[in-house]
Amino acid sequence: MAFSNEQMERYSRHIILKEVGSKGQKKLLASKVLIIGTGGLGAPAAMYLAAAGVGTIGLVDYDHVDLSNLQRQIIHLTADINKPKVISGKETINNMNPDVNVVTYREWISSTNITDIIKDQDYDFIIDGTDNFPAKFLINDACVLLGKPFSHAGIIRFQGQTMTYVPRQGPCYRCVFKNPPPPEVVPTCKQAGVLGVMGGIIGTIQATEALKYILGLGNLLTGKLLTFDALTMEFRKIKLPNNKKCQVCGEEPSIKELIDYDQAVCELKR
């Protein structure tokens, strides 16, 4: 595949990087990334991956755009209020970069559909842009069972965290966090608030990990949890040990099927 003149110009700042070059840009155009949740984290991740020329981007979200989303979910505009988020996201991406094929899944993920969604385009990398523990454990277990790499992240108030799972290269999310906390003790962003830029900071780190994984560059956040505190401007990298007793990726895994955990009612009615 040869680049068109327009593509040569569009991606020139990538192509000029010796670590990327034409070969790397072609890899990006042939790559497929699934983004689960087009909210605070998924919106900036999707926009940067689209701008970078990731050829296929899957967007998963059942929700519609709400006025209260626009403080941080920058892929959606005021005119998009009440539109399904996946449609609004697809339109923004199509307007930004016609090279990207956007595949939409207007669904809530659950144990019954997540495997089919990941297999639908045989995605290379998955981004967890969700805002609740049941979804995070579900994405983790599905990726472990299917042998897919993914980026986990969470944001609340002025704090964010992210880690990357690559099969056989480090611990999974469950190795570290074991089981979801009971729904009643978990504050959501709606209850606790979140500084809008947190999604941009952490979501673009997730996009960076996806690009590095596809290009085979640098060191990923495997076996490391990166935390960020916006008030002190401190990033910390916490080393995560391998957990041989992990229920899903350990030596004797007890989880062989996906689990739908209960979710706080307020989250379901966002």
Ligand SMILES: [Zn+2]
């Ligand atoms: Zn594990």
